[in-house]
Amino acid sequence: MRAPDTILPLQAESLGFAVGGVQILRDVTLTIEAGPPTFLIGPNGAGKSVLLRLLHHLLIPTAGRVSWSGLPGEAARRQAMVFQRPVLLRRSVLANVLYPLRLAGLARAERARRAQEGLDLVGLTALAGRPARRLSGGEQQRLALARAAALQPEVLFLDEPCASLDPTATRAVEEIVVALAARGTKIIMTTHDLGQARRLAGDVVFLHRGRVLEHSPAESFFAEPETREAVAFLRGELVW
């Protein structure tokens, strides 16, 4: 059961990130509201993954700040992230889902219930006892999603979750994303698959060379992009 308060909107103010003198992101100001999935898109090296990690506090910004609504300390507990390459513990499928629930300090019965729910959601219940790392790539990514979903986060970050998956597995992941979004989880994800963004996005943040050039509802972004770079990107031209 989620408390009635919310950690959204998420705000980035003049966010910058540099490493070794290379400016990867600069001056990113962004407000992400509750609602349908927000997609971060843009050419390779635009800074999508770095922005996602800054928002999830895996990286410390070198300029600006990320802020959430609600009580301080609440935000960290109510977000989760799934990575491009799922990081699975060397344990069974079920133990992987239980692990973060125990870290979150949930009671045993609640952990079991949520883990079951998570595995049901992604259709891995039958494989609960299998070693997680022996699953196929698609199953591994679904397990990572089940594990994140079991935490019942208000915000779920997904970093190119389908980048190394075949079309069938990609479709399974997309269905899970839709199901999570439908139950009120705010999805914030990166992709290089424009078709996927068209299918799933509520709004689109277009990044180019470390800057946010556009942030608009998906429909208007795909119909009438405002910047030259976005037009070129959507046409499939090589932009950098």
Next chain:
Amino acid sequence: MNDLASAASTALRLVATADPTVVQVVLLSLRVSLTAVAVAALIGLPLGALLAVARFPGRRGVIVVLNALMGLPPVVAGLLIYLLLSRSGPLGGLGLLFTPAAMVIAQAALITPILAALARQVLEGLWEEYAEQLRSFGAGPWRAVPTLLWDGRFALLTVLLAGFGRASAEVGAVIIVGGNIEGFTRVMTTAIALETSKGDLPLALALGLVLMTIVLAVNALAQGLRDASARWAG
């Protein structure tokens, strides 16, 4: 040549009939080395895991020292423990010198750095893989230590076996602090050294056979663990 053949056949008979002297020496060897591994594991494995996740000034220096200590000559380890436990030493009052307990301490001192250094290597790779995901779960380096120890369990068992191999095969440390007292602190390696110099080749050979068998079994076990780990880790 004839001597050798008759020594070998006597040795086989000693092993086959479970000669009480042989059995007693073998059992003490196992007891001392297994206890030493257990003690060293309790200290060395968490230490290695901490070194794998912690970032502090001087960390590289600690790792270099630890790696160097892997090559600590057993006689030097024995000498240091001897100095600690001898009557005039700081722990002399405990009266441990020339007891199996002293041998356990010496072997544990010898292999703790080995376990810590190997565990550090194994777990550092695991930590690199897990760090981001664990931080996303809200687990920092300290909380990661038990997770890494568990998830690295197969590799760490191999590390323990390496430690056991080293402990059971060394002679320098146990002979100094144990004294090779018959029926009390005599283990396989010290007995082999003594019996060989006394010319009692059958007993030395018999113990050598048992020692080799144990080493073989340990390596077979290590191989089995690697296979099991491959099944889990994929």
